[in-house]
Amino acid sequence: MKRIDYQALLNPAQYEAVTTLYGPLLVIAGAGSGKTRTLVYRMARLVEEGIPPEKILLLTFTRKAATEMLRRASAILSEDRCERVLGGTFHSLSHLMLREYGELVGLSRHFTIMDRGDAEDAINLLRNALGLAGKGRRFPKKETIAAIFSKMVNKMMGLEDLIEAEYPHLLGDIEDLARLFRHYVQYKLEHQLLDYDDLLVYWRRILAEFPRVRESVAERFNFIMVDEYQDTNHLQAEIVRFMAEGHENVMVVGDDSQSIYSFRGANFRNILEFPRLFPGAKIIKLEENYRSTQPILDLANAAIARAKEKYTKCLHTKRKGGELPVVFRGRDEAEQSRFIADRILELREEGVELSDIAVLFRSSYHSFDLELELTKRDIPFVKQGGMKLIETAHIKDIIAHLRIIVNPIDMLSWNRILLLIEGVGPKTSQQLINYLRYTPEPIKALETYPAKPAIREGLGRLARTLLAMAKEGLSPEERLEILFEYYLPLLSRVYHDDYPKREKDLDHLLSIVGRYQDLDDFLTDLALEPPEASVASVEPYDTDRECLVLSTIHSAKGLEWHTVFVISLVEGRFPSGYSLGREDDLEEERRLFYVAVTRARERLYLTYPGTMYIPGQGRTIAKASRFLAELPARLSRNWHEIQAELSPDEASVVINIETGPAFQPGEWVKHPVFGTGQVRGMTDQHKVVVNFETAGTKTLHLKYVKLERLAP
DNA sequence: AGCCCGTCGGTTTTT
């Protein structure tokens, strides 16, 4: 094992955090202040001190983040013991614990995890059954109800208090909502269904009610580290408190200025309550920024300075120089998209990798226009955030079939798959479910059900398929293949408009399932770590290909890029129209803007369209976001002014690189991004046409391209 | 009575 010179590798504050191993520790870390680095080195330190890695627990916001940190810690120690640290999200940890201890509170080992959509479906079903919907009766949408129920649980608030505080217009519906909530809880219990919140709720409950479990868990995990603590909620804080009982070796890291998940019950004040939860906690602040240039930080500081409540100080860096962030106003969305595509192509020719550039936005649909432009120009991209693969109807169909194999009393899934049968609607499905519900073997019972002749054939085929899938000893992949034989013909009937597109997703799913030995694991991972829906590269499985990143700001948390574009900075989009009414929500939008701009290392572009198409209203004038309007003028430059200052000849030239002697046709050259290629010729003094081996033929402007001559 | 299918409206953020 390598000895590590921590003092040389870390600044004094980071060093102190890394070497404080025992007792409660709160680290307030500004954006780009080496928060991840600190966590990684602390993990290495613990292992180096002889702590068995399996006694360390690392809780992060996504499982990807945890895996990445463990990989880095192992690299530092040049050994792989760190991989044995248990890392994951609160939800994945709770899931793991419930599979182990769930029986204590009446959970089967094969409970099903519902995603948000499933929860909404169940709520909808119950709402109809209770007669709370339809016919002139005004009742909140299932999305709203699900949000209310989720907030109640995560904030550990009563329904009445929550409605009063956040949904005063629904005060009249409290009784019905309460009744619906009781039924929802009952329904989940009956069918062994757990929504995301239940994972946390049940785990907390076990910890609270069973001191023996608490003891053995505290013994199992001697050291707990929590990342992104500003986005945890009260429920999660309690889980931490219980799990650390006895040893109190808990380190949490966060930045109250980056709290962006209050819609999920997170409260940035949580981070300040940590010292109350763990009296005697040591507090360390990391304030020096290692990521961005000072002009970018100046803009970020100015944006967050207007926040009503904040606790961290100004970010500063020792880095010198840097360009002012650029503001661009396009005539419309199409011009905004063209501008971004133009800049991206220039950056690529400067040698900035596509994957080191990101376009960030408030809501997933804000990038639709840009996606069209990128496709037109053949710029490959991946999109993070927004629609997940598992949220598409056809994938949910598949998942529902698989869930029944694991948990045959999951009547929510039964409902879904029965509705796929021709001739079966909501009524028939409910009757069937009432029949299947209390039979010991629901799948077999399907065939014996006294059904109308019109649907008997369909039920029989479903029963035979499920029986074949349920056979012992099959791999998940084999089960899926059996299912496809049954499902593919359905697909073209049910989704006749666009089934070829959906068929491709099914292939994608098949390629994912191949990695799993256990169906339970596969379903759990799909729910807890859902793969993104769109991989827009031309060849779907070509993940090596370098891609531009399009991402919601929420999904960009913790990441950084050379250049960042923040787009659609228009009132109503960002800040979102939903937030305009409430002060707290607006504050969160502001923090979201802060998170967005602090993702950039070298260059930052803030763009917005002057007009926008709004369905119903047609073309409307867009008003620049208040986040732009409020910025002091000296902190950014306007693109149109930059252009006006340049001579017409230079207008599109960004940087100068000395041009060498003219390239000759037939010469071999190497480009930092496109790789090697052969020169076709020069179109004029400045432009060379190169036929690249993999990237195809490109015309490059010599003033800003880095071409290397290769020996013949 | 219950199902199918075309139309239309309206779109936050995520484990």
Added chain:
DNA sequence: CCGACGGGCT
């Protein structure tokens, strides 16, 4: 681009 809704069909 998905879900609610209403009219027509079995």
